[in-house]
Amino acid sequence: MKSIFNKITISALTLVLTISFTSCSSVKNANNKQKGGVIGATGGAILGAIIGNNVGKGGNGELGAVIGGVVGGGAGVLIGNKMDKQAQQIEEEIPGAVVERVDEGIVITFDENSGVYFDTAKYGVNAKSQESLNKLVGVFKEYPDTNILVVGHTDSVGSEENNLILSKNRANAVTNYLTSQGLSSARFTTNWFGELQPTNDNSTAEGRAKNRRVNVAILPNEKMINDAKMQSGEN
Secondary structure (H helix, E strand, O other), X not given: OOXXXXXXXXXXXXXXXHHHHHOHHHHHXXXXXXXXXXXXXXXXXXXXXXXXXXXXXXXXXXXHHHOOOOOOHHHHHHHHXXXXXXXXXXXXXXXXXXXXXXXXXXXXXXXXXXXXOOOOOOOXXXXXXXXXXXXXXXXXXXXXXXXXXXXXXXXXXXXXXXXXXXXXXXXXXXXXXXXXXXXXXXXXXXXXXOOOOOOOOOOOHHXXXXXOOEEEEEEEOHHHHHHHHHHOOOO
């Protein structure tokens, strides 16, 4: 079981926020997204965990619309404890997935070796992927006070235009499958970057396999944040 529990520093978070908000090309490309509820809390750090070291190089920059501020103090500790339990449960349910705890959020990475994958040039959710997503649905139902961000990526094989469409279709396919299992669509925001945000080397078969991925980020919603503040006496 592979587990990565990393904490992104405040300076790194500030850098991510600055670059994402100042990238004109990203703002111009902010279109055609399925819009869910605004995701607050750890947006900047989550953004960095999802798209690696290539922030601001294009794609659907409307991710900036879901960036909020980190929840601190006692409320942040309470939220973090809930997220720790949720992350551990996801790891136990889907041992192939890479699960990262980022501040008060969780980032799950699915690639060809980790539970949710797609046939070459296809975007339908196959039977094997459905098994993993069904387990994820169970966790999401157990922890209803969260918002969910689904982001699609591809490798660099094929044209940039086709890869952008493919990543969009794959991200939407995952979102649509999850909502078809009884989860509220208001919890979801869907995004896609095509080949523009690689986290691994596209010149190798192994790197391309890792770049063909879907990320699922889980963040506390307003209710969870307010409840935590009230419980900690900060509200």
